[in-house]
Amino acid sequence: MPAAGDGGPALELDRLPAIAASLRDAAARFGTPLYLTDETALDAAADELRAAFPDPWIRQYSVKANDVSAVIALATGTGRGPDRALGANVVSRGEWTAARKAGVPNSRISLEGIGKTDADLDAAVRAVVDGDPLLWVALESADEADALEVRALRAGLGRAGRPPMDVLLRLNPEVTPETQAALAVGVRGSKFGMTETELTAVVERLAASDGAVRPRGIHLHVGSQLGAIDAWRDAVRRGLAVLGLLRGGLPDVDTLDVGGGFAVLPIGEPSARPERFAREIPDLLEAIPADRRPDRLAIEPGRFVVARSGWLVGRVLHVRDRGGRQVILDTGMTELIRPALYGGVHPIVALTSLGVPADPGASSSVPAPPATPALEPPRTIVGAPLPAQLPEPPVAVHGPICESTDALGEHGLPPLQRGDLVAIRDAGAYAAALSSTYNGRPRPPQVVLTIDGRLVIARRRGSVASLG
Numbered sequence: 001m002p003a004a005g006d007g008g009p010a011l012e013l014d015r016l017p018a019i020a021a022s023l024r025d026a027a028a029r030f031g032t033p034l035y036l037t038d039e040t041a042l043d044a045a046a047d048e049l050r051a052a053f054p055d056p057w058i059r060q061y062s063v064k065a066n067d068v069s070a071v072i073a074l075a076t077g078t079g080r081g082p083d084r085a086l087g088a089n090v091v092s093r094g095e096w097t098a099a100r101k102a103g104v105p106n107s108r109i110s111l112e113g114i115g116k117t118d119a120d121l122d123a124a125v126r127a128v129v130d131g132d133p134l135l136w137v138a139l140e141s142a143d144e145a146d147a148l149e150v151r152a153l154r155a156g157l158g159r160a161g162r163p164p165m166d167v168l169l170r171l172n173p174e175v176t177p178e179t180q181a182a183l184a185v186g187v188r189g190s191k192f193g194m195t196e197t198e199l200t201a202v203v204e205r206l207a208a209s210d211g212a213v214r215p216r217g218i219h220l221h222v223g224s225q226l227g228a229i230d231a232w233r234d235a236v237r238r239g240l241a242v243l244g245l246l247r248g249g250l251p252d253v254d255t256l257d258v259g260g261g262f263a264v265l266p267i268g269e270p271s272a273r274p275e276r277f278a279r280e281i282p283d284l285l286e287a288i289p290a291d292r293r294p295d296r297l298a299i300e301p302g303r304f305v306v307a308r309s310g311w312l313v314g315r316v317l318h319v320r321d322r323g324g325r326q327v328i329l330d331t332g333m334t335e336l337i338r339p340a341l342y343g344g345v346h347p348i349v350a351l352t353s354l355g356v357p358a359d360p361g362a363s364s365s366v367p368a369p370p371a372t373p374a375l376e377p378p379r380t381i382v383g384a385p386l387p388a389q390l391p392e393p394p395v396a397v398h399g400p401i402c403e404s405t406d407a408l409g410e411h412g413l414p415p416l417q418r419g420d421l422v423a424i425r426d427a428g429a430y431a432a433a434l435s436s437t438y439n440g441r442p443r444p445p446q447v448v449l450t451i452d453g454r455l456v457i458a459r460r461r462g463s464v465a466s467l468g
Helices: 016-030 039-052 069-076 093-101 118-129 142-154 196-208 230-247 274-278 281-286 338-342
Strands: 034-038 058-062 087-090 109-111 136-139 165-170 213-219 255-257 296-299 310-321 325-329 348-350 394-398 407-412 421-424 446-449 455-459
Touching: 016 034, 016 310, 016 421, 016 446, 016 455, 034 039, 034 069, 039 069, 039 274, 039 446, 058 069, 069 087, 069 093, 069 446, 069 455, 087 093, 093 109, 093 118, 118 142, 118 165, 136 142, 142 165, 142 196, 142 213, 165 196, 196 213, 196 230, 213 230, 230 255, 230 281, 338 407, 348 407
Parallel strands: 034 446, 058 087, 058 296, 087 109, 109 136, 136 165, 165 213, 213 255, 255 296, 325 394
Antiparallel strands: 034 310, 310 325, 310 421, 348 421, 394 407, 446 455
């Protein structure tokens, strides 16, 4: 049986002192705004995930977090050998194409999502016909199961030597995740997934049909930015129970995909690491009869793998007094919509102050680590602990978009003037993927800071001519 990893909580160290000069260099070479991915930080997150959920766990990177092909390649470890590789979880043909462009084979790509179109289902069936099937397709409803089965039967899957289409069924676990409502997808009444009654009915119907579509297990996802493990544990327990009931009569039902949801909070704020979630799995499995346990367990985080490695670099346009300092940047909700969309928090630091490089530790809205030493040696990446500093007066930071909701919060920043550079932290997830060209703003470039310190352009800035 797949075993969960064990290990102490990681004390994260701040990468800013190590990469501040590179962030400034990137702005000088490629202009602002720009996205930068720190390969060292991304590798550390992926390594932590692998340690928590070691082989034979199936580890999938959720591409919706960041769908830039170069970032997908880094996140999945493409070209670095099977011991480092993650698969890719996609929700559309567009993300599927991006994953293939990144070098991920179909055998390590799973397709899920609430909005799969007829064309998406056609493409999944065609991949089976071509002898290059996806790892699995996760179905959201009875309607979607019917639509897929019609196509699979028409293509002759499950007959004449052609294999069937392997599918998981998405279960709505009906739990209340410890996160904000906008990110709680596993609650009762959510649009995602099926009730237990709906799911078992679909499985039984597919199992009794012509064998073109083969149920292989259950998929569930509780929500994002989980502040505790309780709802996640309850959801996994329920998923195991439903799978155990189905497996009694259907031995092919052998897989449980427990989704993702691990939080990435500002450095210094406590959060449950992946190993804390993984630690729950052995006891949950022990509660299930041995012959009813899944043979395959899968995990599919996105944010945890890429968020911390991403930086959004912007430039100051205005500084003024509005009963307190107010700063307007050349980057905002078109490049990072999370603060406006659902109150996402992204600390901002100054890279320059009044035209000269800023002390990376002197202007940060990230709290210093606690003075109490960690109980165990931390797993860390190359960096430096945040120094204790007297806080700067809060500055209201806003973006350049003609919307009053384009606000990035208050941050302790040093004196700034037009042209100074700032960096927005934790922008590797749901920033580039949710970006837009609203207000006629071309897409920013994507730059990778490699492990050996090189700046590599991964996606060039969009052009004004391409708009409209």
